[in-house]
Amino acid sequence: AYVNTKEILEKASQEFYAVPALNINNLEFLQVIIEAGLEERAPVIIETSEGAIKYAGNGNILRGAKLFVDMVRAYADTIDIPVALHLDHGKHFEFIMAAIKAGYSSVMIDASEYPFEENLKITKKIVEIAHSVGVSVEAELGRLVGIEDNVIVEEHEAALVDPDEAAEFVEKTGVDFLAPAIGTSHGAFKFKGAAKLDFDRLKKVKNLTNKPLVLHGASSVPQEIVKLAEEYGANFKGAKGVPSEILKEAVRYGINKVNTDTDLRMAFVAGLREFLAGNPAEFDPRKYFKTSKEYVKKVIKDRMRLLDCANKA
Numbered sequence: 001a002y003v004n005t006k007e008i009l010e011k012a013s014q015e016f017y018a019v020p021a022l023n024i025n026n027l028e029f030l031q032v033i034i035e036a037g038l039e040e041r042a043p044v045i046i047e048t049s050e051g052a053i054k055y056a057g058n059g060n061i062l063r064g065a066k067l068f069v070d071m072v073r074a075y076a077d078t079i080d081i082p083v084a085l086h087l088d089h090g091k092h093f094e095f096i097m098a099a100i101k102a103g104y105s106s107v108m109i110d111a112s113e114y115p116f117e118e119n120l121k122i123t124k125k126i127v128e129i130a131h132s133v134g135v136s137v138e139a140e141l142g143r144l145v146g147i148e149d150n151v152i153v154e155e156h157e158a159a160l161v162d163p164d165e166a167a168e169f170v171e172k173t174g175v176d177f178l179a180p181a182i183g184t185s186h187g188a189f190k191f192k193g194a195a196k197l198d199f200d201r202l203k204k205v206k207n208l209t210n211k212p213l214v215l216h217g218a219s220s221v222p223q224e225i226v227k228l229a230e231e232y233g234a235n236f237k238g239a240k241g242v243p244s245e246i247l248k249e250a251v252r253y254g255i256n257k258v259n260t261d262t263d264l265r266m267a268f269v270a271g272l273r274e275f276l277a278g279n280p281a282e283f284d285p286r287k288y289f290k291t292s293k294e295y296v297k298k299v300i301k302d303r304m305r306l307l308d309c310a311n312k313a
């Protein structure tokens with residue numbers, strides 16, 4: 001069933017588990033996300049960036065948004081697990097409005113690059129519009145920066161979420177779920193030194209807001225995938241992610257949505273490189289993504305179990 005993201009996350013927040021939010025840009029990722037959700041009996045949160053919407057619509061934003069809603073609903077309306085579609089990192093009004101108009105379950109307004117008062121003002125406006133048509137809203141406080149080794153350099157300190165600001169922000173904006181910056185960063189090269197998140201801030205934000213919380217930059221960059229891809233010519237030197245144990249701890253302290261894109265991308269390209277190296281005569285697009293899809297599906301199933309949302313559909 002096609003549901004509102006808030007419904008999935010409120011339940012997760014009550015029961016202290018988390019749901020992976022999985023980025024798609026094409027049909028193949030959607031297919032394996034749905035298969036993984038059905039096999040693990042897990043709720044599914046699918047998300048698309050503004051870039052994915054531009055990509056799918058060949059530059060036409062509303063067309064791209066509608067394409068993703070129609071693709072996701074074609075699956076969601078025919079299966080018995082809850083499925084939501086979310087706009088990730090909405091930074092431009094045009095994309096946020098296109099997603100709302102097309103029928104997305106929820107949108108992120110990412111105004112975290114602006115000063116607190118500005119972020120609050122922008123977010124409040126988007127919440128009013130989205131809530132008027134039953135769409136839920138995610139916002140971000142603080143900025144995604146790695147914590148340098150174990151010393152929190154002062155500018156990084158400033159980038160991390162301020163728990164007291166989070167309480168005021170949630171109160172004044174009415175936002176449905178919040179992404180507090182606690183030391184993660186996007187992509188395959190996280191953390192300068194040891195992987196470290198600011199769990200003290202996380203616990204405070206949870207207690208002060210009592211909202212479902214989102215962890216961005218949460219890919220783990222599994223080393224076996226990195227090695228496999230490198231075996232077939234990839235150069236992922238220095239790739240590093242969030243260790244599973246740290247993810248589990250984040251869930252214990254109140255993270256409920258775990259944004260995962262890089263791990264899916266790395267698994268897909270490792271599988272593609274391996275398949276093409278071993279099948280020089282193959283040119284059927286229903287075949288040459290086979291290994292890629294298997295690897296992506298395994299990453300997703302493992303993460304659903306790690307975050308404890310398996311059998312929670």
Ligand SMILES: O=C(COP(=O)(O)O)N(O)CCCCO
Nearest residue numbers: 186187216217218219259261262
């Ligand atoms: O926070 C995330 C996921 O971060 P990660 O790069 O760790 O998968 N996202 O918002 C997904 C898109 C951003 C770039 O990949």
Ligand code: NA
Nearest residue numbers: 087088089108
């Ligand atoms: Na998001």
Ligand SMILES: [Zn+2]
Nearest residue numbers: 186216217259
């Ligand atoms: Zn993100």
